[in-house]
Amino acid sequence: MSTTYLLASLIFLFAGTVQGLTGFGAGLLAIPLLCLIMDVKLAVSVCIISTLLISTTLAWELRRFLDRRKILPLLLGSLPGIYTGTLLLKTIDPNLIKTLLGLLLIGVSCFNLVFTPKAINPARAWGYIAGFFSGAINATVAAGGPPAIIYTTLHDWKKEEIKATLTGFFMINGYLTAGVHAFSGLIGAQTLGYFAVTLPFVLAGTMIGSRIGGRINRRRYLQLVYGLLMGLGILMIVG
Known part of the structure; x- marks a missing residue:
């Protein structure tokens, strides 16, 4: 295995653990x-199908908690x-x-x-709004997750319900994106080669993260979510 394949595998082991x-x-x-070790177009295409595998695996594990009534507002709002x-x-x-979004993420996180705010259970209309901003931000800076994440964590849902809603939303968007990339010819033999090599590491990371997530309570889960959002906010500003 070449150094590039090995590094890509380790990156997906880490990324799969985080999303799991x-x-x-x-x-x-x-x-x-990935952009440090390969062309950006190749990095994006490999990442699209690998994260799609992660989302599909998690959706299967969380299938008992998937609720289309929770996912649909986010999905429909994301299209416009x-x-x-x-x-x-x-x-x-x-x-x-990116800078404004980074500042927002840091502030909310x-x-x-610091505090433990009570769940406010926003109306379903806010799901369409969160989905809209997720789609708009994703189309501009490819980082559209935070509005949907914040919306789901404002409910008093179980951590499995939050995770399942996010997973379902990102999985459906992932299939749509992968379809567009495949139709455009961006997913070729080289992309599939990297995907085949990194596949065991993607699955291993997803299972490790899922196992760890199953052992923590809802409060600790939300702390991890907002800690990760703060890190992403900082990266958006300094990057």
């Missing part, structure tokens, strides 16, 4: 690291958001969006880590 634990974050963590974000990409500096 929290239900998100694999792509946001893996792509910057993707279109809007694509238009904004032509007029707004993506770096400005600090508040939730």
Whole structure:
């Protein structure tokens, strides 16, 4: 195994563990690291199908907690958001969006880590709004997860329900994205080669993260979620 394949495998072991634990974050963590060892287009295409495998595996494990009534508002809201974000990409500096989003994530994460706010159970309409901003942000800076994550954690759902809702939302979006990339010819033999080599590491990381996640309570889970969001916010600002 060449050094590049070995490093890619270790990156996906780490990314799979994180998403197996929290239900998100694999792509946001893996792509910057993969770009250090391969072309960015190859990194994105490999990451898309690998994170899709992670989401599908988690969706199967959490199938008892999947609820389309929770997922559908996020999914439907994301569709016009993707279109809007694509238009904004032509007029707004993506770096400005990343900085503002980073500041928002740091602020929200600090508040939730310092205090223990009560769940406010926002109305379903807020799910469409969170989905819209997730789609718009993803279309501009490829980091559309935070609005959906914040929306789900504001409910008094069990940690498995939060994780399942995020997993279902990201999985469906992942299949749509993978379909577009495959149709555009971005997923080729080299992408599939990396995917085949890193597959055992992706699955191992997902199972490790899922096992750890099953042993922690809801409060600890939310602390990990907001700790990861704060780290991602910092990366968006300094990156």
